[in-house]
Amino acid sequence: MRVLIVSDIHANLPALQTVFQAARQAGGWDEVWCLGDAVGYGAHPNEVMDLLRAQRLRMIAGNHDLAAIGDLDTDDFNPAAASAAEWTLSVMTREHYDFLAALPSKTVIGDYTLAHGSPREPVWEYVTSSLVATVNLEHFDTPWCFVGHTHVPVIFCWNESTLHSDPLPFEPGDPYQILGHRLVMNPGSVGQPRNGDPRASFALLDTDAFEVTRYAVTYPVREAQAAIRASGLPGILADRLEVGW
Ligand code: ZN
Numbered sequence: 480m481r482v483l484i485v486s487d488i489h490a491n492l493p494a495l496q497t498v499f500q501a502a503r504q505a506g507g508w509d510e511v512w513c514l515g516d517a518v519g520y521g522a523h524p525n526e527v528m529d530l531l532r533a534q535r536l537r538m539i540a541g542n543h544d545l546a547a548i549g550d551l552d553t554d555d556f557n558p559a560a561a562s563a564a565e566w567t568l569s570v571m572t573r574e575h576y577d578f579l580a581a582l583p584s585k586t587v588i589g590d591y592t593l594a595h596g597s598p599r600e601p602v603w604e605y606v607t608s609s610l611v612a613t614v615n616l617e618h619f620d621t622p623w624c625f626v627g628h629t630h631v632p633v634i635f636c637w638n639e640s641t642l643h644s645d646p647l648p649f650e651p652g653d654p655y656q657i658l659g660h661r662l663v664m665n666p667g668s669v670g671q672p673r674n675g676d677p678r679a680s681f682a683l684l685d686t687d688a689f690e691v692t693r694y695a696v697t698y699p700v701r702e703a704q705a706a707i708r709a710s711g712l713p714g715i716l717a718d719r720l721e722v723g724w
Contacts, residue, residue: 480686481506481507481508481509481510481683481684481685482508482509482510482511482684482686483498483499483502483508483510483511483512483682483683484511484514484625484681484683484691485511485512485513485514485666485669486513486514486515486516486595486628486666486667486669486681487515487516487627487630487667487668487670487671488513488521488527488531488668488670489517489518489519489520489521489543489668490518490519490521490523490527490567490670491520491521491523491527491670491671491720492521492522492523492526492527492703492706493703494669494679495527495679497679497696497698497699498669498696498698501694502681502683502694505683505692508534508683509535510534510535510537511535511537512536512537512538512588512591512625512684513536513538514539514594515539515540515543515584515627515628516542516544516595517538517541517579518544518547518567518571519544519547519560519564519567520543520707520716521671521703521706521716522706522707522709522710522712523706524570525570525575528572528575528579529575532575532578537588537593538582539583539585539593539594540579540582540584540595540602541595541596541602541627541628542596542602542603544582545579546560546561546564546567547567547571548568548571548576548579550580551602553565559712559715559716562712562713563712563716566712585598585601589686590621590623590686591621591623591624591625592620592621592623592624592625593624593625593626594619594625595626595627596626596627597611597618597626597663598615598618598624599614599615599617605628605629606626606629606635606663606665607629607631609643609645609646612644612646612663613635613637613642613643615663616637616663622657622660622661622662623657623661623662624662624664625663625666626663626665627666627668629665629673630667630671630672631665631667631673631674632649632665632666632674632680632693633646633647633649633664633665634647634649634662634664634665635647635663636661636662637660637661637662644662644663649664649665650693651680651693651695652693653692654688655690655691656689656690657690657691658689664691666680666681667680667681667695668680669681670703671720673723673724675722675724676695676723677700677723678695678696678697679695679697680693680694680695681694681696700721704717
């Protein structure tokens with residue numbers, strides 16, 4: 480099976496459309512696995528949910544999905560994120576609202592665990608270091624775990640001899656062989672990358688070949704920015720897209 484893995488789309492429709500186009504050119508997919516935060520920050524929450532739900536989709540809830548349905552206290556959000564959550568809640572259709580409200584925050588699909596933040600704390604924890612990745616190995620039983628939330632692509636690969644989860648850069652391009660490795664993988668963010676590269680990031684997984692490949696694609700950032708500004712959302716949410724932060 481071929482799986483298109485997307486995370487942190489954040490209501491960025493031009494980015495998601497470009498990712499779908501690129502993934503189609505790269506051979507297409509049987510299923511889409513969304514690691515959460517489909518909405519929040521961006522101007523197209525309903526259009527993004529329409530597009531996602533038209534696929535054979537497996538999805539878990541991220542903190543911004545929960546905030547967008549009023550299911551999470553936004554006290555810990557920065558002011559721009561909190562006002563985006565409020566705006567999203569005000570425009571979200573009832574159908575998408577109900578869909579998001581029914582999502583689990585963590586799920587297991589065969590040999591793969593999906594969690595937005597981390598398997599230990601699916602909603603909030605950021606897997607940003609080797610130490611956090613290693614501690615989390617005790618919180619999932621499958622060989623492989625896919626997370627989002629940090630918006631930074633990385634693979635933390637458990638190393639038996641050093642007893643560390645070595646961070647691998649996970650550059651776009653070459654397929655990474657996962658068989659025989661226990662790892663935590665983050666495909667990066669579709670709609671609000673924070674790794675200094677403004678391109679939309681995603682991964683394709685081939686479950687028969689045990690290969691995962693990351694892609695980074697240029698999308699019409701200006702379209703996403705114009706929609707954010709036109710919606711009256713905080714300008715910083717538009718500005719940050721062009722620098723990939
Ligand atoms: Zn996010």
